[in-house]
Amino acid sequence: MPSVIIEKDRCKGCELCINACPEHVLAMSEEINAKGYFFPMAAHPENCTGCRYCLLVCPDVAIQVENKGKVTKRPDALTEKGFSYCPGCTHGVIHRLVAEVLDELGVRERTVGIAPVGCSVLAYEFFACDMQEASHGRAMAVATGIKRGRPDLVVFTYQGDGDLASIGMAETIHSANRGEKITVIFVNNAIYGMTGGQMAPTTLPGQVASTCPTGRDVNLAGYPIRVVELLKELKTPAYLARVTVDDPKHVLAAKKAIRQAFKYQLEGTCFSLIEVLSTCPIGWGMQPHEACGWLEENMVPYYPLGEVKVPEPAVVKAGS
Ligand SMILES: Cc1ncc(C[n+]2csc(CCOP(=O)(O)OP(=O)(O)O)c2C)c(N)n1
Numbered sequence: 312m313p314s315v316i317i318e319k320d321r322c323k324g325c326e327l328c329i330n331a332c333p334e335h336v337l338a339m340s341e342e343i344n345a346k347g348y349f350f351p352m353a354a355h356p357e358n359c360t361g362c363r364y365c366l367l368v369c370p371d372v373a374i375q376v377e378n379k380g381k382v383t384k385r386p387d388a389l390t391e392k393g394f395s396y397c398p399g400c401t402h403g404v405i406h407r408l409v410a411e412v413l414d415e416l417g418v419r420e421r422t423v424g425i426a427p428v429g430c431s432v433l434a435y436e437f438f439a440c441d442m443q444e445a446s447h448g449r450a451m452a453v454a455t456g457i458k459r460g461r462p463d464l465v466v467f468t469y470q471g472d473g474d475l476a477s478i479g480m481a482e483t484i485h486s487a488n489r490g491e492k493i494t495v496i497f498v499n500n501a502i503y504g505m506t507g508g509q510m511a512p513t514t515l516p517g518q519v520a521s522t523c524p525t526g527r528d529v530n531l532a533g534y535p536i537r538v539v540e541l542l543k544e545l546k547t548p549a550y551l552a553r554v555t556v557d558d559p560k561h562v563l564a565a566k567k568a569i570r571q572a573f574k575y576q577l578e579g580t581c582f583s584l585i586e587v588l589s590t591c592p593i594g595w596g597m598q599p600h601e602a603c604g605w606l607e608e609n610m611v612p613y614y615p616l617g618e619v620k621v622p623e624p625a626v627v628k629a630g631s
Contacts, residue, residue, distance in 0.1 A: 313361030313378040315353050321373035324348035325399035325592075325599040328365035328374060331559055334358040337365060346451040348398070364559040369394065370403030386410035388419045389468040390439045395430075399592040399599025402431055402498060404556040406438070408566045409467070409496060412573055422465040423457050425450040429471035430504045448479025451486035454493045465576060471583060473503040476512040476538050483538070487582050490547040494572045495584040497538060500591040501610060508594035514535045515609055520594075539586050539619040551620040555588035555604040555611065568618070580630035581622045588614055 315336060322344055328351055330336045335549050338354035350373075361378035367584065371394055375383045385391075388410035413419045419440050420432040426434035428447035435442035443475045445453040450468035475497050486493065502520055503509040510520040510527055513535045517526040527535075539551040550572055555566035565587060572583035588600035588610050597605060622630075 312357070313359045313376060314356055315359060315365055315568075316375040316377060316382070317351060317353075318373045318375070319350040319394055321344045321371045322346075322350035323347055323371055323398035324350060325370060326351070326370070327368045327370065327399060327599050327603070330600045330603075331364040331368040333362065333364065334360055337362040343612075346393075358588070362559075366593070367559040367562040368404065368556075368586060370394070370401055372403065372407050379529075388413040388422075388439050390437055392436050394437060395433050397591075397593045398413075399502075399590065399602065400430070400504075401556045401589045404549075404562060405469075405498060405565070405587050405589065406431075406434070407497065408556070408569050409469070410438065411566065412570045413458060413465075414581045415570070416465075416573055416577065418465045418573070420464065422467070423454075425454045425457075425466070425468040427468070427470040427474040429474050430497065431469055431471065432505070434469050448474050448477070450474065450479065451491070451493065451495065453481040454495075455486055455489070455491050458491060460495050462492070462579075465494075465573065467496060467573070467576075469496045470498065471504065472497070472499045472501065472511045472513040473509075475505075476536050480512075484542070487542045487549055487584065488545050488547050490549070490582050492576050492579055493582065495586055496569065496578045497586045497612075498589045499538070499586055499614065500589040500594070501535075502591050504591045504594050507573050508591070513538075513614075515613055517537045518609075520556060535613065537614060539584065542584065543620045548622040548626040549620050550581055550583040550618075550622060551586075552584075552618045553588065553614055553616050555606060557588070557590065557606045561616075566615075575622065575627075575630070578630045580627050586614070588616075 422440040
């Protein structure tokens, strides 16, 4: 019978696993863990089908699943260190997906990640590959230097929307326009998370943020920037897609896009950027599951999901 294994001291009690489980296997325990959080337990283990939905949405990689004698495992490309993100923040899900892709492609030992400034500033502590810190907005410039100096390496940046679409917008447009063979993981949570929830270039019209307490006024601040659609207009070939991680099916689609982005880099095809719509429950002032619902209802209509640009077959052939 399949079973859920919960590493309770990694848990921050966000309850996303409980919401994701279609069979109501999990419930919160009445104990608290070493971090001071209530954590889930298998209240109805007999209902578990081994679907892994709980594992897919867990932002702290606190869940593994055993099924038919096989147990899922923490990706090798993640260190053992617990993430520093707030409970329910989906940065952790995105970290896990990137790490799984590096493992599956067998490139961890020749990968360099560029950590940004923002909530994921400590990404160098979480990824078990070589990492370089960049100053705010400069991740793609740093990645360009590393990739041009060592084209044999796999180079990715991991950046928030303030980092990539505000202070770093020049680096973003020019790296894409030069067709740097790097992979960009762009985490769009519609806010400046780390500094206290200020309006970002991606904050939605009417969305409340700490610097627009009555909601974003497009007459003053303009409309939110759709980064992948903007980059699509460049003539230079690229792979551009937008995904999200607010539910298990979207998490699987996000991983597929991230893997494709790294494959294009490995084949020398083109610049690749995956925009991941992400939640910021604390910055948005919501419970984690409410934040997922808010993302689905408000962000997805403005930021449609899917592949926005794929390289032409001739470009793919030339690369490989
Ligand atoms: C040159 C510079 N300007 C401003 C800051 C302050 N700062 C630190 S993080 C941040 C916003 C980060 O937001 P985002 O990139 O959206 O990432 P998140 O924290 O939401 O993941 C800002 C403005 C800084 N560290 N350096």
